[in-house]
Amino acid sequence: MRTLITGGAGFVGSHLCERFLAERHDVVCLDNLITGNPFNIQHLQGNPRFTFVRHNISNHVEIDGPIDNILHFASPASPVDYLRHPIATLKVGSLGTHNTLGLAKAKSARYLLASTSEVYGDPERHPQREDYWGNVNPIGIRGVYDEAKRFAEAMTMAYHRSHGLNTHIVRIFNTYGPRMRLDDGRVVPNLMGQALRGQPLTVFGDGSQTRSFCFVSDLVDGIYRLLNAEFHEPVNLGNPNEVSILDFAKEILQLSSAKSQIEFKPLPQDDPKVRRPDITRARMLLGWEPKVDRHDGMRRTMDYFRGTLAS
Numbered sequence: 001m002r003t004l005i006t007g008g009a010g011f012v013g014s015h016l017c018e019r020f021l022a023e024r025h026d027v028v029c030l031d032n033l034i035t036g037n038p039f040n041i042q043h044l045q046g047n048p049r050f051t052f053v054r055h056n057i058s059n060h061v062e063i064d065g066p067i068d069n070i071l072h073f074a075s076p077a078s079p080v081d082y083l084r085h086p087i088a089t090l091k092v093g094s095l096g097t098h099n100t101l102g103l104a105k106a107k108s109a110r111y112l113l114a115s116t117s118e119v120y121g122d123p124e125r126h127p128q129r130e131d132y133w134g135n136v137n138p139i140g141i142r143g144v145y146d147e148a149k150r151f152a153e154a155m156t157m158a159y160h161r162s163h164g165l166n167t168h169i170v171r172i173f174n175t176y177g178p179r180m181r182l183d184d185g186r187v188v189p190n191l192m193g194q195a196l197r198g199q200p201l202t203v204f205g206d207g208s209q210t211r212s213f214c215f216v217s218d219l220v221d222g223i224y225r226l227l228n229a230e231f232h233e234p235v236n237l238g239n240p241n242e243v244s245i246l247d248f249a250k251e252i253l254q255l256s257s258a259k260s261q262i263e264f265k266p267l268p269q270d271d272p273k274v275r276r277p278d279i280t281r282a283r284m285l286l287g288w289e290p291k292v293d294r295h296d297g298m299r300r301t302m303d304y305f306r307g308t309l310a311s
């Protein structure tokens with residue numbers, strides 16, 4: 001098996017590269033490194049079954065030889081990153097998806113699109129099931145990511161329906177773990193970095209908005225199972241254990257024994273008020289369930305950030 005992973009030097013992508021290598025696949029990791037980090041794949045570089053290709057997948061791509069699986073994970077994925085790269089985000093979700101689907105068609109490869117809970121926008125239904133169509137502001141600041149991913153889903157289904165391509169769509173909810181960038185602006189690295197530096201923890205709004213955090217190894221396991229399933233509609237993957245951002249900040253304070261205060265900052269535009277996956281579909285279809293408890297996952301993530309800050 002030979003598997004192409006776009007965005008393979010990113011947070012989730014690099015864990016996927018590891019998993020597919022462990023499953024004895026040859027892995028081609030493609031990344032343009034705008035938000036990915038070569039450090040994430042440094043330890044894989046000596047492996048003869050691992051190849052790194054530096055390329056922007058929004059441009060035409062040619063890969064020699066057979067490819068059995070394509071996982072399209074390239075995209076800025078944190079609100080701060082996609083606000084910093086709005087056009088690149090729109091392009092990789094649209095042109096990048098088209099290019100990878102075209103490659104999958106040419107190689108007769110299985111295809112898996114990394115989509116997102118952002119397709120549900122600021123949801124009016126809770127928890128979110130896959131049959132909910134969402135509440136997205138197309139011209140808001142998050143629209144560049146949300147609409148690109150919605151387009152990507154539509155394009156993926158069109159390739160499935162028109163060309164009979166064996167496609168899969170995962171809607172990824174908030175995920176955390178080692179190899180997140182400390183400066184990616186998301187709540188986990190932000191608050192953990194602040195706690196470890198003894199700085200105030202920035203909670204946006206009054207902190208009553210909720211999220212549900214999934215540890216990266218659980219997510220990767222679900223993705224691996226989904227790729228091998230015969231199912232083409234979107235599947236939510238995430239941890240249904242929901243917490244308010246204020247309580248989450250308090251958990252981080254407790255875990256780090258930091259003496260930091262909590263500092264309230266303005267809530268960014270279109271910040272979803274609630275988010276929790278309904279994972280019935282993943283449970284039934286994949287026999288999948290997150291296993292890593294939040295405290296355990298947070299401890300492992302904090303240890304990683306401690307190491308990053310010390311080096």
Ligand code: UDP
Pocket residue numbers: 078079080174185186187188190191202203204205209211245267268271272
């Ligand atoms: N957030 C926060 N403080 C921060 C960073 C984020 O309170 O320093 C909040 C943010 O407003 C959102 C939640 O934490 O309500 C999760 O934000 P994140 O950027 O991780 O991703 P999102 O789930 O919004 O895509």
